Amino acid sequence: MDLPPEPRPTRFDATIAVIQGERACRVEGGGCGSCVLVNSSYEPALQSKFQKGVKFLEGADLLGPAQVLGVNESPRRLGYRTLVKLAVRPKAGPGGVPSGDAGSDRFAIGLFEPGTHSVMDKVDHCPIHADALRWLLRDMRRALNESPLQPWDETTGAGDLRYLVARSSHMTNEIMVTFVVRDASGKLFLQRLVTRMKREGHKLASAHMNINSEAGNAIFGGETIRLSGNDRLRERICELNFEVGPTAFFQINPWQASLMYRRVEQLAGVASKGGVAWDLYCGIGQMSLILARQGFRVFGVEENPAAVADASLNAKRNFLEARAEFLAAKVEESETALPAWAHKPEVIVVNPSRRGLHEAARSHLAHVLKQNPDTRFIYVSCEVETMARDLAVLKTAGFRLRQVEAFDMFAHTDNLEWLAVMTS
Secondary structure: OOOOOOOOOOOOOHHHHHHOOOOOOOOOOOOOOOOOOOOOOHHHHHHHHHHHHHHHHHHOOOOOOOEEEEEEOOOOOOOOEOEEEEEEEEOEOHHHOEOOOOOOOOEEEEEEOOOOOOEEOOOOOOOOEOHHHHHHHHHHHHHHHOOOOOEOEOOOOEOOEEEEEEEEOOOOOOEEEEEEEOOHHHHHHHHHHHHHHHHOOOOEEEEEEEEOOOOOOOOOOOEEEEEEEOOOEEEEEOOEEEEEOOOOOOOOOHHHHHHHHHHHHHHHOOOOOOOEEEEEOOOOOHHHHHHHHOOOEEEEEEOOHHHHHHHHHHHHHOOOHHHEEEEEOOHHHOHHHOOHHHOOOOEEEEOOOOOOOOHHHHHHHHHHHHHOOOOEEEEEEOOHHHHHHHHHHHHHHOOEEEEEEEEOOOOOOOOOEEEEEEEO
């Protein structure tokens, strides 16, 4: 079935009109620590966090004659977040003692309070979550409380459900939910819960159970089992069709991501004959396929094997498989696996996590840029400090920052998505 036309970005959404003149977030005491600017005036707060990042780049001696293009407002200021990853823990009853009785209010579902492992159980009406997710969380809480399942207690290691992860498609409002559990013993109850959510009107197109029996803070474990529906969730960005797996990365604000990917497409330009592009930390291949559509032969590298599988399928879905090849590996360990045709990249795009580039990856890229002075280097980052650290190393290759701008991917938080361009 074809997806509907891609939604056109709008400056204001319906949620804003409803709460105009009121506090967007009703959580007292400074909120959950996520969208710390949600009750502030949008434009001044946006400019403030942008200028803070620009000053950091200036202090790192990176700007020089670089063109600072400004910050792009989020097309949606509220209701934009299409992914939630929430901790599930026992909710304290009278006297602070958790109740284990089905039907009682047993489940605390939310983010950890800043600096603690206490769950801020206030997400059912979060103003930055997409409507489909808010409604699901409200009804999911009730169904969980009425089930025999138990929330996971990290102090004792007892319980079933550790995390609840849900993603909605901005195209269709279809939802993919993943229950992160200690073991598979509650599979039948989770399948019944999914069936109940469907009966109550939620567009649950895909449901999974991820097994995480480790004691650490990582959300996902290594094994994912499909409970019902499709293997992946359908999405569409920049006239390209994607399907997203339960543990793969996809931007949380697709409306803004579309605008940012358009800028990458603009900056990359049309490939020369035989032009090669690298897409490092490529995820499920969003930017890889945009580059392939521009005529580049693309080599994408991504550590998550499930995301690489998604990227390969997405290339086939968009009839671009002949122009895109993907490798499941850490970027810093991929140098020796580089195919012969990919040794002279015309464009390099990197989009690492907030940790930035590994030291070995920085060194390798500096070497590549020295050998290929005509390469255009595009760095996309959600953390200006690690981006500045990495760009400073790449300056040693004779490259300079030529252009920088920001996209408000995370409206009302103190974070921005940065896009920097370096050339020799």
